[in-house]
Amino acid sequence: MIVKIQEFKDKVEEIKEEYSLSNRDISNTMGIDYTYMFRLFKQNANPGRKVIDGIEKFCQKYNLNSKDYIFLK
Secondary structure (H helix, E strand, O other): OOOOHHHHHHHHHHHHHOOOOHHHHHHHHOOHHHHHHHHHHHHOOOOOOOHHHHHHHHHHHHHOOOOOOEOOO
16 A cells, blocks of 8 residues: 655645644544654654554545545555
8 A cells, every 4th residue: 555645744734724723633633643643744654554544534524535645556
């Protein structure tokens, strides 16, 4: 599975501005720890199942298509 973290991060930044959200709001929506999200977005961590689930939750909440960020090999 391939996760396009940079593209997802860019979209998260847009949503953060639009809805005046904090990084904690984003990590809570995704259901992952704030520090893990920070490392993930700095590309110092590899996305696992929990991140993939979190991306899907985030996309569902903000009416985005998760298939724009998650691809099967």
